[in-house]
Structures are given as structure tokens and as C-alpha cells.
Amino acid sequence: MTDLTAVDKVLQTHNHDKSMLVAILQDAQEQYRYLPKEVLTQISIKLEVPMSEIYQVVTFYKAFSLKPRGKHICSICMGTACHVRGAPLILETVKKHLDVEPGQNTKNMQFTLNTVNCVGACAVGPVVQVDNTLYGNLTSMKSIQLLKKFEKD
């Protein structure tokens, strides 16, 4: 069973305000690292918003995940500046290296691979973000070396 104390607290901070749905979901995801079904049900009941509407919002915005996520979140920037400097090659290599497609977790749950449409660090592209840190001027080779650092911790 998922502990619902954290989501109740989030709902309280936002005064159970329906118009704050996106923010509530963002805060809840920060607490649980993803959005478990029980959490969404709780939000639906407390805000009196139908589950269908919540599901619509959660699946519309890229920031939300309905599946548990790996220990490290690796996001490959696919912005234009990164694209022209070789981001597609990096994505291809990382996919092969981790043996996953974007949006999936590695079997050992160490990584979640994502793509992101521009993180705004265009001058140092190609850029890969691991958790909250950006790494720039990468090549296929450097990106593998980078991920190796996160394989064990």
C-alpha cells in the first residue's frame, strides 16, 4: 500500500484548489518520484475531479510519469542546437549501452532514459542531463563514460 500522508500534505499546501491540479501533481511526483495509482485516486477524491480528467492531464504533460523511475534519470537533450551537433548519435549509443528505449527503465532500475526538447544550454551542446546536473560538449564516447560513473552508486 502506498503511504498517502505525503500527498495529503501536498493537497493541503494547495488548499485543495482544483485550479492548482498541475502544481499538485508536480509536487506529489516529487514526493513519490512517480505518480502511483493510489496517489492519483486520492487527488481525484479530495479535489472532486474525475479520474479521467486527472489522467488526461498526467498523460498530456511530459513531466509526469505513471511508472516507477530508475535511481538516476538520464535525459538526452534533443534541441536543435544539440541535434546539429550530433545528439541523435548520442541517443542511439546510449540506447544501445543501457539496452532501453526512451521512457523506459534499465532492468536493474539504475537508470531511466528520457529525451528532452531543449534544456536551454544550447551553447554547450550536445547536452545530457543526469539527475539535476547538466553535462555539455559530449560525444557518443563521452556519454558512455559519463553513464559509467553512475552505474554503481
Add this chain to the structure above:
Amino acid sequence: MAKKINSWNDLKALYKELNKDLDPKSQWIAICEGTGCRVYGCLDVSKALEGELNKQNLTKVKIVHTGCHGFCERGTLMVIHPEGIFYSRVKPEDVKEIVEKTVKNHEIIDRLVYVDPKTNSKIPYAKDIPFYKFQKRVLLSRNEEINPTLITDYIAHGGYNSLAKALFEMAPDQVIKEVKDAGLRGRGGGGFLAARKWESSRKAEGDVKYIICNADEGDPGAYMDRSIIEGNPHSVLEGMIIGAYAVGSSNGYIYIRHEYPLAMHHITEAIKQAREYGFLGENVLGSDFSFDLKISRGGGAFVAGESSALIQSIEGKVAEPKAKYVHMAEHGLYSKPTVLNNVETWANVPLIIDMGSKKYSEIGTKTSTGTKIFSLVGKINNTGLVEVPMGISLRQIIFDIGGGIKNNKKFKAVQTGGPSGGVLPEKLLDLPVDFDRLTEAGSMMGSGGMIVMDEDNCMVDVAKYFIAFLQEESCGKCVPCREGLKQMLEILEKICSGKGEMSDLDTLNDLSQLLTDGSLCGLGNSAANPVLSSLQYFRDEYETHIKDKKCPAKVCKALIKYRIIEDKCTGCHLCLKNCPSHAITGQVKKLHTIHDDKCIKCGICYDVCKFDAVIKE
């Protein structure tokens, strides 16, 4: 707790107080802590510098932790004042020498000085570096001087004086007139006259009116809004408060992307401090005017940057655009009159009030006044943020400021305007950059991304990239956009894999027309621009893909192969060891072979080979 400022005189007194010990000869060091420099590890440099100055008992030398200086290519950037000595690519291990030689003895360290790639000459002072010299930095210059997390830094540089001037010397209508006379056009994409929106909203009936700042900078390849919010958040707040006063609004929102955590942090801190000082809240600066604002975080959807979709998102709903006959100025957020402008537009407002519309409109061209910030990125020597007067030519931006193409390659195209814009070829390099001329050429200003491409970039691939991007980001409401983009993408994929037919080009044209005519919002209306402009200027590349089954830039994977040249391969094993798909075989000191069936064409072998023995063909 800071003392609340209750009048213009209070503000003037604080300004004086903050500047009273200012000695123009005193030494201070600005370190760029923008997102780009953070990637280069600037925070470690800052830490090392603090430690070294303390150790040497040089506590009088002030360190200013600033936002982005723009020259991201050369990070970490450090400027030593009062001389303005510019050091780039600074590492923590350089700090000791900097303090010893430059801070203590005013000696310039050759190794850290910028070398102009064109002339190979060393340029020690920021003001002489071509990247800065040819710009007109009226918005970005403050980024180099202030700590964005300290409101007092902003006030000490004259911040919030425009707000006071508007509140105490100008009627709301006068503020609108000033912005109108200045000719300020929205910097977010469409280039609508800002004052026209303000005016309609002011005239619209209703007690509650909203002011919104669009900081959902979704255009890939553009990051000026991020840098303004990170480096000078109060300039945006001040612009919004002035706008609120002009329109008669007491509530506002800043809608910001969740992908920008540092910007989020700085704007949150700025709002908190502005409230403490009395620039936000009840009775701003002791006047009758009250205004406050909230932050709304984006959820990661490109279409949310479209104004009508954005307000849906603030209301906690799915960000789907609405039809344009519903005017936001009358029926915007929660159906109330709403003014929405983007970050750069708001940041221009205090400047207009300060300079006056006459002086402001002297910058730029007749119909596009002021400056525009571009993110000059891609295959260019000096990547970074550049602020130029409107009307300057693409050539000046790319070659004089940008220092030309990387690795002496040949310029092929520049892409402006993000996914709604287009690619412009070499023959248009002398085009003056303003809202109207870019649109005439089949591209657009957009939010200011300028992605430079060289001979190694394939224009069909770039068109495919944008269509793939838009297809993924289309909200799905209008059929032509949802289905049309999908069909266009399939055709482009077919062409890139060597299976295209000449008739595909006509189909692309037809679909483009359909999208433009049949979509509700700007995303769909302009989605075909990347295809149309590349077809207009680079049709031969499409034809080579279709007729010769070749990708001239050697980008499209299905049309290229990697091969090892016998004469050059030394059998060093380096490519074999690094190949992620085990597609290379060969014994040490003997010729290696790449097996096409296993090769994923990631290019690692090409990158690692020290003997140029791997080729693409």
C-alpha cells in the same frame, strides 16, 4: 527583514546609500554563474576564488556571482574590474595565479586571455572582444554586473526607478502611450505591438485583470529568456508591475518551464525580496496601486507556450489552444481581461520608461525598434547569447560577432524562429534581421534562436527533425496538424532512407498548405515552415536523396556506411574496443573491418580513430 520602501524618496535614499561607498577604482571580480558556465564548473572556480582571497587577506576585493554573460562558448568566464580584464576557460587551478598576478599586481595572464580565431591576436579586455564589441547590450549588460539573488544589487544599478517614475509621474494612459511610441513588439514570436494588447485590456470591462509573463521558452535552441530570468529577474518583475499599473491589474502570473530549475529559483527569490521591499503587494511604493503575482510551473508541453494554451495550463487543465476570435485582452485567464507578454518583452519595459520612447525607438529599424537577443548556436565559433539592434544583417551576427563557422567549414544555412521558422541560405546572409524581413524570406524572428549549420548538416534531416518535434508536440486538437504532420514525417523518413519519389515533394507542398489553412493555433499554422523553406532554398538536396539515393552531407544513416581504409589502419584496436555494438573485428596490428549488419552508425569509430582511417561514404 528589509525595510519597506514607502515612497520614491525612500527609493532614492536607498539608491544613494547603496552607492555611497562606491569607489570607481576599487577592485571587484564578476564570475559568470549562468547555466552554460555551470556546465564548465564555474561554482568550483567561485569557491576557489573565495578561498584564495580570504587566504591572502584580500577581503576588500568583492566577488560578484552574476548570471549569464552570454559568451557561453568560453566558460567559465571571469571579468576583473575596474580594468575589465576578461579571462575565459578559467579552471579552479588557475585561481591562485589570478590572485597573485592580476589581482595583486595588475599583471595580465597570457594563457587565459581570449584569442580571436580570425586574427589570432590576443584581446585582454572584454570591451575589445569582437563578440561583445559589435553587440548593443542594453538588456544583457546588467547580467554582467549584478548578483541576481540580491535585490539591492538591482536597486544600486538604478533598478525600480522606472517603476517609481511610472507610478508617480505618469498616468496609466501615458505609460501605454510611451510603450506605443517606443514601438515595442512582442519578443515571443508573433511580433505584435505590445501596447495594442495593453490598451485593449485596459479598456475591457472587469474588476479583475491579469498580467502574465510567458517564461515557457519552448523553442529548441533558444535560451535568452532563461538567461534574463536567471541573471536579472527583477527587470522582468519591474516590467510586469509597470504593465499592471498601465492596464489596471492587481494579479499576475509567471508561467515558467519546469526544465529551468535555476531560473525558477531566482525568480522565486526575486518575488520574495520584491515583496519585502514593497515593490509587490498592497500599496506599491506607498501609492494607491496594489499588485502581486504567483508562479505557475509548466508541465513540459511545447504547445503550452501558445498564449491561449498557456492560460489553460495555469487553470490546471490540459494545454489546448483556443480559437483566435476569442481575444485574450477581453476573455483571457478565467475569462478575465489578460495581457500576456514574454520575458524579453517585459524586460524591455523599464528600459523604455527610463530612456523615453524617443531615444528607445532610435535603436533598431523603423518598424522593429529596440534590440533583440539571439541565441547564436550550432556550428559557430563563438556560441552564446548576443544582443543586437534590429536591422543588423545575418552576416554581421554570424561572422563579425559569431566569429564564423567552426573548424573552417563552409556555411550552409542558418535556422531562425524555432520550429515555426525556416532555414535561410548563404545568399540571404545580408538580410537585415527584423520581424518583417525574416517573415518575407520564409522564416521568422520567433523567440530568437539562431542555429548555424555547416556543410556537414543535411537540410532534409533538419526538416525531418522539426516535423518530428512538432508531430510529438502537437496537442492533437486539429486534424490537419495531428494527422498532417504524421504524414509529412513519414514522407521525410522515406526520403531520408532512400525510398523517396519525386512526387513526394508535391505531396509535402500540398500537406503544408493544408496545415497552414486548417490549424487553429500558431504551432499548426507555421508547422510547415521548416519544410517549405528548405524546399525553397535546398531543393537540390531533396532531389539528391530521391534520385541518387545519397545524402550529400553524410548524415542520413540509411544512406551512409562507415568503412576502414586499408592504407591508414594500423590495427591499433581502439575502434574495436569502443564500438558499442561489437561491429568491428580484426587482430592487433592487422586491418580491421566494420560489419554493416551490426553497425548502428553511431560514429564512435570515426571519432576515436587517430589515423583518420575510418571514413563515411
